[in-house]
Amino acid sequence: MQITKAGEYGVLGLIALARRPVGEVVMVDVLCEEEAIPRSFLGKIFQNLTKAGVVKSSRGSGGGFCLSRSAAEITALEIIEAVEGPIALQRCLETEPDCEHIGGCALCGLLTEAQDRIKEVFAKTSLADLAQRHLPNGLVQQARDRSLIPLKRDGQIGEKTNEAIFDGPLKQV
Amino acid sequence: MQITKAGEYGVLGLIALARRPVGEVVMVDVLCEEEAIPRSFLGKIFQNLTKAGVVKSSRGSGGGFCLSRSAAEITALEIIEAVEGPIALQRCLETEPDCEHIGGCALCGLLTEAQDRIKEVFAKTSLADLAQRHLPNGLVQQARDRSLIPLKRDGQIGEKTNEAIFDGPLKQV
DNA sequence: GCGAATCGGACCATTTTAGTCTTAAAATGA
DNA sequence: TCATTTTAAGACTAAAATGGTCCGATTCGC
Ligand code: FES
Ligand code: FES
Numbered sequence: 001m002q003i004t005k006a007g008e009y010g011v012l013g014l015i016a017l018a019r020r021p022v023g024e025v026v027m028v029d030v031l032c033e034e035e036a037i038p039r040s041f042l043g044k045i046f047q048n049l050t051k052a053g054v055v056k057s058s059r060g061s062g063g064g065f066c067l068s069r070s071a072a073e074i075t076a077l078e079i080i081e082a083v084e085g086p087i088a089l090q091r092c093l094e095t096e097p098d099c100e101h102i103g104g105c106a107l108c109g110l111l112t113e114a115q116d117r118i119k120e121v122f123a124k125t126s127l128a129d130l131a132q133r134h135l136p137n138g139l140v141q142q143a144r145d146r147s148l149i150p151l152k153r154d155g156q157i158g159e160k161t162n163e164a165i166f167d168g169p170l171k172q173v
Numbered sequence: 174m175q176i177t178k179a180g181e182y183g184v185l186g187l188i189a190l191a192r193r194p195v196g197e198v199v200m201v202d203v204l205c206e207e208e209a210i211p212r213s214f215l216g217k218i219f220q221n222l223t224k225a226g227v228v229k230s231s232r233g234s235g236g237g238f239c240l241s242r243s244a245a246e247i248t249a250l251e252i253i254e255a256v257e258g259p260i261a262l263q264r265c266l267e268t269e270p271d272c273e274h275i276g277g278c279a280l281c282g283l284l285t286e287a288q289d290r291i292k293e294v295f296a297k298t299s300l301a302d303l304a305q306r307h308l309p310n311g312l313v314q315q316a317r318d319r320s321l322i323p324l325k326r327d328g329q330i331g332e333k334t335n336e337a338i339f340d341g342p343l344k345q346v
Numbered sequence: 347g348c349g350a351a352t353c354g355g356a357c358c359a360t361t362t363t364a365g366t367c368t369t370a371a372a373a374t375g376a
Numbered sequence: 377t378c379a380t381t382t383t384a385a386g387a388c389t390a391a392a393a394t395g396g397t398c399c400g401a402t403t404c405g406c
Binding site: 027028029043044046047050057058059060061062063064065 | 380381382383384385386
């Protein structure tokens with residue numbers, strides 16, 4: 001009953017990508033650093049996102065990934081299902097159920113309801129929403145390591161803040 | 174992102190138990206047969222339910238399990254958490270989060286919301302609710318094997334129905 | 347007190363996660 | 377054209393979780 005690490009990284013990676021203007025192509029190394037994700041793992045995850053049509057890939061030098069459409073049009077549900085496969089709280093709720101139980105399975109009734117609620121939540125939040133209220137994970141950790149307090153989202157500055165921390169790959173804070 | 178087999182069997186087993194009047198002690202073998210659950214597995218699952226105070230156990234001959242209170246007072250959430258541990262869609266949402274990410278993690282925000290919805294659904298359905306709208310799994314399968322159509326919940330009788338199928342351990346249909 | 351019945355808990359096999367590594371293919375630009 | 381850069385694809389692996397069995401300690405009925 002947990003979301004998998006792959007799903008988690010997928011969302012995080014895309015959030016990092018969504019901080020850029022649409023169409024800007026950025027390579028996986030950069031995204032990994034920003035969100036503190038193991039490099040080669042995110043690569044594999046983004047393959048699935050490419051197949052699902054969420055991002056476009058271009059190889060060779062100067063290559064990388066970019067969103068295939070505006071972040072506002074990409075839903076969290078789409079991302080998670082692209083990475084983890086369709087959400088199914090139980091085998092009987094998969095696209096082809098394998099259970100012989102005719103109508104009247106209370107368990108699957110319950111699970112269906114729960115599953116619908118989850119999907120609702122995931123479907124109604126867009127990648128843009130997420131990107132807006134997210135502080136880059138990796139950079140926050142770096143700040144901590146150097147015992148600095150990072151910039152707050154609202155624009156206030158922490159006591160020992162060093163603005164340079166957030167300078168590198170991303171600009172507006 | 175799936176409920177585990179143990180959780181599933183736990184609920185199913187308790188539903189079978191809830192078909193009896195409260196306090197009636199019945200051994201695990203019977204429950205297993207009714208819901209088609211591997212015998213010794215359900216035993217282990219019920220251990221957890223005992224610890225959690227959902228059922229009471231008594232050993233020795235004539236022993237077995239019984240509900241510790243009325244089925245209406247037992248919630249699905251309680252059952253599932255007793256068997257699988259607290260519901261946490263991600264490590265950061267566990268009782269003691271291990272993540273260094275300060276405020277502003279969009280992912281965990283999203284996941285928290287989803288998790289709350291799930292818990293709501295599970296918390297609002299009682300074991301009694303479930304038992305009411307459930308056709309015993311194992312018996313349905315047995316009926317199928319003998320190519321009989323089982324009794325419908327609403328009282329209508331299927332074409333080739335054999336009433337005896339549902340006679341054994343459970344009474345009112 | 348005895349033997350049968352039943353849970354309790356240790357144990358084990360298989361599958362899934364969470365990654366890594368290597369090789370190939372494509373794009374850039376010198 | 378050729379070296380370099382970057383993803384694509386997929387084989388491979390260690391570790392954890394799942395799904396389940398089995399036997400021994402208890403307890404009950406007699
Ligand atoms: S177990 Fe298959 S429908 Fe519920
Ligand atoms: S990853 Fe820890 S709070 Fe979101």
